[in-house]
Amino acid sequence: MTRKRRTFTPEFKQEAACLVLDQGYSVSEAGRSLDVGENALRRWTQQLKDERQGFTPKSKALTPEQQRIQELEARVNRLEREKAILKKATALLMSDELNRTR
Template identity: 80%
Template sequence: MTRKRRSFSSEFKLEAASLVLDQGYSIAEAGRSLDVGETILRRWVQQLQQEREGTTPASKALTPEQQRIQELEARINRLEREKAILKKATTLLMQDELERTR
């Protein structure tokens, strides 16, 4: 029998990690009370610590500030790709125009 993989919201992860970091619970205590494995809770705690230090995580961010940073970085990447496409299109159009005038 296969066990379904659970998914947790960013808010839940943030609250769970905050129990350990801010309220003094041990990882084992918090894991038991939330019915979450210690390994995953330990990852969330480490991620929250890194985010509070200003490091943007590779996975989905927990804190609203880091989530905003990730959204803005994604937007920048998209705009840079669009800019590169427009540059290539302009180059091709200019080449066609030069060939017609010769």
């Protein structure tokens, strides 16, 4: 019988990683007490350590500051795509208008 894959909230991941980084628990101790795999806990700990150093992760951020950065980066990306579409549409409309006036 296969075990259903569990999902954890960013808050839970952050708290679990804080046990290791801030409170001195070993990864194996924290993993056993939280019933979380050691590899997952190591990843979360490394991600939190990187985020505290200012690196934005590729996956879902753990800290509120990095979550905000990811939201803003996604918004900038969307606005840049919209801007490119509007530029192309304007150029198309202008060329169409020039062809009509000739």
